[in-house]
Amino acid sequence: MSENLQKVIFMGASILMTVAIIAVGMRVFSTANRIVEDSEQEMVKMHIDLSNSKFDTYDNSKCKGYEVLNVIKMIKDEDIIVKVETTEGVEVTYDKDNEYSIVSEQDNNYINPLGNFASNIIYNGNDVVSELIFEQI
Secondary structure (H helix, E strand, O other): OHHHHHHHHHHHHHHHHHHHHHHHHHHHHHHHHHHHHHHHHHHHHHHHHHHHHOOHHHOOEEEEHHHHHHHHHHHHHOOOEEEEEOOOOOEEEEEOOEOOOOOOOOOOOOOOOOOEEEEEEEEOOOOOEEEEEEEEO
8 A cells, every 4th residue: 555655646746846847948938938029129129220320410410412412322222211402492302213313403403412401310100210301501
């Protein structure tokens, strides 16, 4: 009888140990999963910050027309809109489908490379640059 009792106690202890090991494993997995999710969110944030950083110099600042032209060329592969208003009062929107191709200084939309521009950045709901606005001053 005592041999049967020992077997029952051993089996019960084995079951408890198995349940404890599974519980610890589940807790470790859950913690690791949260760490991975947090790391992923940080990576996304770093990617957004890095993507936006090339436009930081145009946030509430002044720049020259040649910089505006460079930005228009730079956004040809991105989903960003560049709005330019010249001293003629005409506003033109440039994006990856509408590139700047004006060569005549007589054109109302001509961007003078030596002209002075005030610049601003518009961010979308995800804090990603969506528009750059340049107004000739």
